[in-house]
Amino acid sequence: MELKGDVEIKQVLHYGSLNNMMMTVFGKYYDFGENGDGLELEGFVSEGYKLLGTFNLSDHFPILGWLDVQGVRRRSRKLVSKVDGFVRKIIDDHSMVTDQDNNHGYFVDVLLDLERENKITRSDMVAVLWEMIFRGTDTVAILLEWILARLVLHPDIQAKALAEIETTIGSSRAVMESDIPNLPYLQAIVKETLRMHPPGPLLSWARLAIHDTHVGQYFVPAGTTAMVNMWAIAHDKGIWSEPEEFRPERFIEQDVSVMGSDMRLAPFGSGRRVCPGKTMGLATVHIWLAVLLRNFEWTSKDDVDLTEVLKMSMEMKNPLVCKVVARVF
Numbered sequence: 001m002e003l004k005g006d007v008e009i010k011q012v013l014h015y016g017s018l019n020n021m022m023m024t025v026f027g028k029y030y031d032f033g034e035n036g037d038g039l040e041l042e043g044f045v046s047e048g049y050k051l052l053g054t055f056n057l058s059d060h061f062p063i064l065g066w067l068d069v070q071g072v073r074r075r076s077r078k079l080v081s082k083v084d085g086f087v088r089k090i091i092d093d094h095s096m097v098t099d100q101d102n103n104h105g106y107f108v109d110v111l112l113d114l115e116r117e118n119k120i121t122r123s124d125m126v127a128v129l130w131e132m133i134f135r136g137t138d139t140v141a142i143l144l145e146w147i148l149a150r151l152v153l154h155p156d157i158q159a160k161a162l163a164e165i166e167t168t169i170g171s172s173r174a175v176m177e178s179d180i181p182n183l184p185y186l187q188a189i190v191k192e193t194l195r196m197h198p199p200g201p202l203l204s205w206a207r208l209a210i211h212d213t214h215v216g217q218y219f220v221p222a223g224t225t226a227m228v229n230m231w232a233i234a235h236d237k238g239i240w241s242e243p244e245e246f247r248p249e250r251f252i253e254q255d256v257s258v259m260g261s262d263m264r265l266a267p268f269g270s271g272r273r274v275c276p277g278k279t280m281g282l283a284t285v286h287i288w289l290a291v292l293l294r295n296f297e298w299t300s301k302d303d304v305d306l307t308e309v310l311k312m313s314m315e316m317k318n319p320l321v322c323k324v325v326a327r328v329f
């Protein structure tokens, strides 16, 4: 990844994250340049985000669902069939060059082993792999963009994080995953960003009540779709002191898990449908952030606009444009 001068960082992070996922899953790296082999894949991912982000009128007026006036059903069917062919081909290509005793331990190899033991079907494999690619790409990229926006806005916090990295790792060797537990301030920055800008603020949390039930003082009849507004909880004055202040120190002062056990901050959800990629997502964000901070200084000549827009994830309305200066060791 080459960074130089003023950069609109969103697309760089998106392609980086997509390639990170494709490497983890299949051991395959794509070129997203003009005429690159990654453009077809990128097209599927962005069509999927567009479809899921479309305000679906038929959720509110079921008759429109039957008519499919927005063409959502037709486009979804077309996308599913194309994605199915695409993912099946990568699995086929991969299984031709690997077998049980000669694999590189990519995620697809684990699934291929399960398939040999008749524990998973090929179509389930395709679904699992595509879910990982689709759900794991933009969440990571969007969270990193918010973190970098915050670090541009708060140079003091950026300097403190860099000082922690320099003291812990020094400047003569590369950052490693095993360094992350020794970087509590860097972890606190990630938590504070997840609190202020959770990439999945409410939509993914949709739950259907299958029985009449009570939640606190509220009666929820069977058939109701309910959503948890994580964004509101994370900005609630009754739960967080000065919730509008970006202050990573709050997570040094008190240990709050973000993995789903503490409902004050559950940006990956909680319970049976909790994000299955939370450990991988967090590990990726930590290591990338440590590398990006160690190697570059992040500033901007323009004001950083923190306006949020809710698409499939909650994104920056105006993508971050920042000046990226390589640090000299």
Ligand code: HEM
Pocket (backbone or CB within 6 Å): 131, 132, 133, 135, 136, 137, 139, 140, 143, 198, 199, 200, 204, 205, 206, 267, 268, 269, 270, 272, 273, 274, 275, 276, 277, 278, 280, 281, 282, 285
């Ligand atoms: C910073 C990164 C990430 C954030 C903030 C995030 C957040 C979320 C949230 C809020 C949900 C909904 C949970 C619920 O409904 O209770 C979810 C679901 C999901 N996430 Fe993540 N996620 C991230 C990274 C990843 C990664 C890296 C992967 C794949 C490797 C992934 C795969 C999934 C899948 C497959 C689901 C659907 C689970 C289901 O419906 O049962 N996510 N994520």
